[in-house]
Amino acid sequence: MKEPLLGAFEEHNKRKHMVGPLQQIHAPMRRFRDYEEVDYVIVGVGSAGGVLVQRLARAGFNVVGIEAGPFWDTEHDWVSDEVGSHDLYWTEPRVTGGSDPLALGANNCGKGVGGGSVHWAAFTPRLHPSDFEVYTRDGVGADWPIDYADIMPYYEQLELEMPVAGPAYYPWGHPHGYAYGPHPMGGVGNALIKGCTALDIPVSIGGPVAILSGSHGDRPHCIYRGFCIQGCKVGAKASTLVTHVPDAVKTGAEIRDRSMVSRIEVGKNGRVTGVHYFDIEGNAHFQKAKAVIVSGYAIETPRLLMHSACAGHEHGLANSSGTLGRYLMAQAGNVVMGRFDQPVRMYKAPPAHALTEQFYETNAKNDFARGFAIQTVGPLPVAFGKQMIAAKKAWGWGLRREMMDYNHWATFGLLGEILPWNDNRVTLSDDKDRFGLRVAHVSFNLHENDKNLIKAAKKKTEDVMWAAGAEQVVQEARYAHLVGGCRMGKDARTSVVDKFGRTHDVANLFVCDGSVFPTQGSANPGLTIQALAARTADYLIEQGAAIFNSNKRDMATPRLRRELAPPATWGKGVPRLK
Amino acid sequence: MSKEASGLEAAGTHDLEVVRNHIREGRFQRSLSLLTAVTSIVSGLEVAYEHYRGSYSRRVMYTPVILSVLLAVAGFAGFFSKRAARTVLRWVAFVTLVDAGVGFYFHVRGIYRKPGGWRLPMTNMIMGPPVFAPLLFGTSAYLGLIASYLQREESLHADPDANEDSWLTRLLPSAAGRELISEEQDIREGKFQQQVAIVAGVSALLSGFEAYYSHYKNNFRYKAQWSPVAIAPILAGVSFASTKNRRWAATALPVISAVAAADAAVGFYYHARGVLRRPGGRKHLLYNIMYGPPIFAPLLFGAAGMLGGLASLLRRRNR
Numbered sequence: 001m002k003e004p005l006l007g008a009f010e011e012h013n014k015r016k017h018m019v020g021p022l023q024q025i026h027a028p029m030r031r032f033r034d035y036e037e038v039d040y041v042i043v044g045v046g047s048a049g050g051v052l053v054q055r056l057a058r059a060g061f062n063v064v065g066i067e068a069g070p071f072w073d074t075e076h077d078w079v080s081d082e083v084g085s086h087d088l089y090w091t092e093p094r095v096t097g098g099s100d101p102l103a104l105g106a107n108n109c110g111k112g113v114g115g116g117s118v119h120w121a122a123f124t125p126r127l128h129p130s131d132f133e134v135y136t137r138d139g140v141g142a143d144w145p146i147d148y149a150d151i152m153p154y155y156e157q158l159e160l161e162m163p164v165a166g167p168a169y170y171p172w173g174h175p176h177g178y179a180y181g182p183h184p185m186g187g188v189g190n191a192l193i194k195g196c197t198a199l200d201i202p203v204s205i206g207g208p209v210a211i212l213s214g215s216h217g218d219r220p221h222c223i224y225r226g227f228c229i230q231g232c233k234v235g236a237k238a239s240t241l242v243t244h245v246p247d248a249v250k251t252g253a254e255i256r257d258r259s260m261v262s263r264i265e266v267g268k269n270g271r272v273t274g275v276h277y278f279d280i281e282g283n284a285h286f287q288k289a290k291a292v293i294v295s296g297y298a299i300e301t302p303r304l305l306m307h308s309a310c311a312g313h314e315h316g317l318a319n320s321s322g323t324l325g326r327y328l329m330a331q332a333g334n335v336v337m338g339r340f341d342q343p344v345r346m347y348k349a350p351p352a353h354a355l356t357e358q359f360y361e362t363n364a365k366n367d368f369a370r371g372f373a374i375q376t377v378g379p380l381p382v383a384f385g386k387q388m389i390a391a392k393k394a395w396g397w398g399l400r401r402e403m404m405d406y407n408h409w410a411t412f413g414l415l416g417e418i419l420p421w422n423d424n425r426v427t428l429s430d431d432k433d434r435f436g437l438r439v440a441h442v443s444f445n446l447h448e449n450d451k452n453l454i455k456a457a458k459k460k461t462e463d464v465m466w467a468a469g470a471e472q473v474v475q476e477a478r479y480a481h482l483v484g485g486c487r488m489g490k491d492a493r494t495s496v497v498d499k500f501g502r503t504h505d506v507a508n509l510f511v512c513d514g515s516v517f518p519t520q521g522s523a524n525p526g527l528t529i530q531a532l533a534a535r536t537a538d539y540l541i542e543q544g545a546a547i548f549n550s551n552k553r554d555m556a557t558p559r560l561r562r563e564l565a566p567p568a569t570w571g572k573g574v575p576r577l578k
Numbered sequence: 579m580s581k582e583a584s585g586l587e588a589a590g591t592h593d594l595e596v597v598r599n600h601i602r603e604g605r606f607q608r609s610l611s612l613l614t615a616v617t618s619i620v621s622g623l624e625v626a627y628e629h630y631r632g633s634y635s636r637r638v639m640y641t642p643v644i645l646s647v648l649l650a651v652a653g654f655a656g657f658f659s660k661r662a663a664r665t666v667l668r669w670v671a672f673v674t675l676v677d678a679g680v681g682f683y684f685h686v687r688g689i690y691r692k693p694g695g696w697r698l699p700m701t702n703m704i705m706g707p708p709v710f711a712p713l714l715f716g717t718s719a720y721l722g723l724i725a726s727y728l729q730r731e732e733s734l735h736a737d738p739d740a741n742e743d744s745w746l747t748r749l750l751p752s753a754a755g756r757e758l759i760s761e762e763q764d765i766r767e768g769k770f771q772q773q774v775a776i777v778a779g780v781s782a783l784l785s786g787f788e789a790y791y792s793h794y795k796n797n798f799r800y801k802a803q804w805s806p807v808a809i810a811p812i813l814a815g816v817s818f819a820s821t822k823n824r825r826w827a828a829t830a831l832p833v834i835s836a837v838a839a840a841d842a843a844v845g846f847y848y849h850a851r852g853v854l855r856r857p858g859g860r861k862h863l864l865y866n867i868m869y870g871p872p873i874f875a876p877l878l879f880g881a882a883g884m885l886g887g888l889a890s891l892l893r894r895r896n897r
Contacts, residue, residue: 021693165633167865180633184869185857193857205858205865214633220692221632223705234693572637574630 018075019242020235023218026250034285038062039548040540041275041289043261043304046115047526048513048533049295050240050248051158055537057253058564064254064287066277068300069112071257072241078231082382085230088112088119094299095429098443102330107229108482109297113255114241116297117526119229122210122237123352123375124164124527126155128173130361131521134419138362138369140449141419142327142518145490145499148174153560154531156576159208160569162238163216164527166207168574172357179573181213182206183222186349188376191338191410193354195468196374201358209352210238210526217568226347226380237350240530247566259285262437264292264308264317264509271551272317272509278435290548291508291540293501295533298328298482298515302426303440305486305511318503318511324496325426327487329520330444332416332454333480335377335387336461338470343407351378359460360522368449372416372457373522374464381406391474412465414457415480417522418450426485444479483525486515498553500539501532507551512536537564600731601891604768608657610725611667615653617718617881622646624874625715631868632707642681642715645674649722656725663726671722678719681712704795710784714878717781717885724774727765764895771892772821775831778885779817782838785879786810792872802848805841806879813838817886827890835886842880849873 017025032038040056042049045065053065069090072078079085090109096102110116129148134141152174158164159179166178183206185193196203206213211228212221222236235242249255258280265286267273274288294301302325308317316324355375362369379387381403388394388402429441446454458475465473489495492504501512514529535558540547542558562570600606625642634640652670656663685707689695692702703709750758764770789806798804816834820827853870854860867873 022691163633180635181630181868182865190857193862197858197861203858205862206869212633212635213631214635214639215688215691216635221635223693572634572639574634 014076017071017073019072019246020074020219020233022220023235023242023246025246029249030252030254032062032064032254032287034287036062037274037288037290038064039290040064040293041066041287041291042293042295043275044068044115044295044297044300044513045113045240045245045255046110046295046297046513047117047240047529049293050114050117050244051530051533052293052295052512052537053253053255054240054244054248054251054566055534055561055564056540057248057251059537059541059561062252063248064256064289065113065248066259066261066275066287067113067255067257068260069110069257071113071255072118072231074231074233074235074241078233080225080227080230080233082230082380085119085227088231090300093431093433093439095431095439095441096444097441098424099445102442102444102479102482104299104442108330108480109299113245113257114239117239118231118241120239120524120526121229121350121352122526123355123524124159124162124208124210125355125357125373125523126173126176127151127521127523127528128360131519131523134370134519140369142487142489144518145488145495150557151528151531151535154534155527157560157562157565158527158530158534160573161565162210162243162527162530163212163569163573164208164210164238165213166209167204170204170208171202172204172360177574177576178208179576180207181574183209183211183213183350183353184224186224186346186353186376186378187344188346188378188410188412189349189354191340191344191468191470192356192374192376192412192464195464195466196356198467199464201356201464203354203356205354207353209350211350211352212236212238222350224349226349226351226378228350228352230380244566260435261304262307262435264294264304266308266310266313266317266506270312270506272506282435291510293510293512293536295511295513296515297513298485299426299440299442301511301513301515302485303428306428307437313505318496318505318509320505321493321495323487323494325485326422326424327420327484327518328424328426328442328444328482329418329420329484329517330479331481331520331522332372332414332418332450332457333478334414334416334454334458334461334475335379335391335411335478336414336458336465336473336475337387337391337409337411338465338468339405339408339472340410340468340470341408344410345407346378346410347380349378352376357522359457366452366456368452368456370417370419370449370453371522372414372453372460374457374461375413375415377411377413379411384409384411387411387476390476410465410468410470412461413480414461415522415524416450416453416457417520418453419447420484420487420519421445421447424484481514481520481525483514483517483520486511487518488516489518498555500555501536502553507553508547510536510540598891601888602768602893603729604766605729605731605733607660607663607725607728607730609731610721610728611653611656611663613653614667614671614718614722614725615650615657617721618646618649618653620874620877621715621718622650624872624878625711627868628708628711628872636684638680638684641677642674642712645670645677646715646718649674649718653722653725656722660730667722668726671719671726674719675716675723678712678716681715682710685709685712700791703791708788708792710788713784714781714788714881717878717881720777724765724770727762728768729766767893769893769895771827771889771894774885774889774892775817775820775827778835778882778889779814781882781885782810782813782817785882786814788875789879792875800848802844806845806876809834809838809841810879810882813882813886817889820889824894827894831886832890835883835890838883838886839880842876842883845876845879846873849876
């Protein structure tokens, strides 16, 4: 091989723990003993867990984040390869069922520090103000115990911390602008713009997406090589692994990786006292804690609470309402593919870089409540091959021929709101995993509103694809994202947690992740999950020691603590117009 | 041809003659201040959206935008007031020039920080910050700095308050101080052809290289994309030759400078057309300006031609 200009490239230094090519994890990391009673144990260091660990550690609490997967060294552990990145997903056994079973073990659940944010496409639209009062407005679904004004400061804050790239003016929901400039378009984005422009549909270009369009401290900007959902080795895509966890470790948090929490222990006074977990070798441990926050996402959080059933909590911990595991939601994520005469080369851009939310809100003309968004999707060849099998029943030589044609295809994804239903739920199956724990059974069924919505959304997305100039359009039914299962609400009889994520039943047990969503909108949930985590963190910090030694529930809204953001969040970025 | 028309023509030639003489004698402070203001607005717009693309992800990225606004204001002030031209314009131009140097450092560093750094120079120059853009941004500051030392168009005599930088010369060793004073004097009298020719040559090389790699990004899809790459070295060569040879400065330099300026105008047209041809065209105009062909970049190339033209009109140092 020809020698590069200024000598050979650097070898990976095994003694350094790298997240991205430039950013290093501070060493040595603080370690707590099992018998030390820490302030907070956070179960799952993903989107929400990462933010919580960072905020609480910076505020001076003793925090341990227990994570089932590994603490990635991105330079060492990750590859820019579709198949090689399968380890980023939660691939432990699960059972899926219902009339419309969800595909699990793919990119709707993450494993390892950073969790799902490691392999999300990083689309970060906000929920609309209407999403917080779906029941009031449309008589379906549920209302949130908070409204848009409560979460808006946290949206703005997290958009700076990630930071989110997008247009300077975003017209839908509550109009706003983004901290980082929009991205250049790839072939799929251009097709979406063309199609929408032809049909006179407004379209947001170059975001909102939590991928750097300019460098940010130790994180270089995006180089548009397309391996976003394979774990961005560049470090340009925001995941809590690169945005919040490094600061958490620096400020004294411990990340205990490859440790699977099996049960939450409840003491005699009805308060939780710590968590039982298995380490990588299968040895059982017990970590004492003054309070526990579960951030295991929509399937593992209900599963862990069900595993923790004990006297007084026979149907699962914090399940006096009977709603634990219920109202699970996924979004309709049908993929519409169009073949173009000219090459599209959809790998040459982040999958997420343009969208329209023009059809987001309930429209009286429709035969369904709520709406949908249309977004760019840029599958790499393996994912594309799977879609071709599903959409065109291509197989064998025919599949090979379709895959040879990869460069000519563009794909749009619709993102449709599926309402929360009582019968969509997580339960425990009789099968057991390698630790002897019962695995989750996920049951998912579409209802009439959902079916009508998907039908209309599919039609509209196909129209846009045709308008973009496609000569052939096919589609595959699919679901994206998982939320609900532990929903928040004002009424302890119909929800699991209150508006700060505290369980109604146990005063020092919190849930903070996507499972607390009462409804989901047609926005990707990542930003909202992190914003809720920052809000919960502010609440915990405001309450201080009262969480540890009292059962009193103070429902006052906490102050937004900007000073606890990771350093270098301030004083840069595009000035906010709105 | 009627008598009247020929009279008009004579008046036209007379005006041109006046302008020529003004430039020859270094009496064009007003017009150069105005030109500084205009170029500063253009390069300010260019840097504003280029840095918007980079999301203003470092605080220092705000500085060229702020400075180009200040420089434009100072340029207009210099147009109206001699005092402003000699004080505010000079200092703002100087700070802007320093900022251009700082920007150059950060752009070099930005490329260094990319995966592979300077070991993959072409890839990283294309994907990273445009390496010479900050120096080209300094062009308008250079014009402002020169303007601050010139005489007003209406002034008939050499200024009594010359040698304003005498405090600076006192700080320097005496030989260097004398050199500075005589340089100042030469600029005031329009005898700085060589200096402008060197700047024009350097500017041509830098913007030619920028044109080369940014057109390379587009695989030189249009033959016209080769034109700045072809013209730039010729302009640079002629400019450098002009520093040695009076005849080059009087003949080849104005010709090739005019060619470069014309090419810049053509480039501006094609870039504007390219912006409108993007998906969404006029509907997403701001976005398309941002990610379409850089609409003002050809004008920066034209600035090199303009400097060459200016050099050809100036006088040479006596020594």
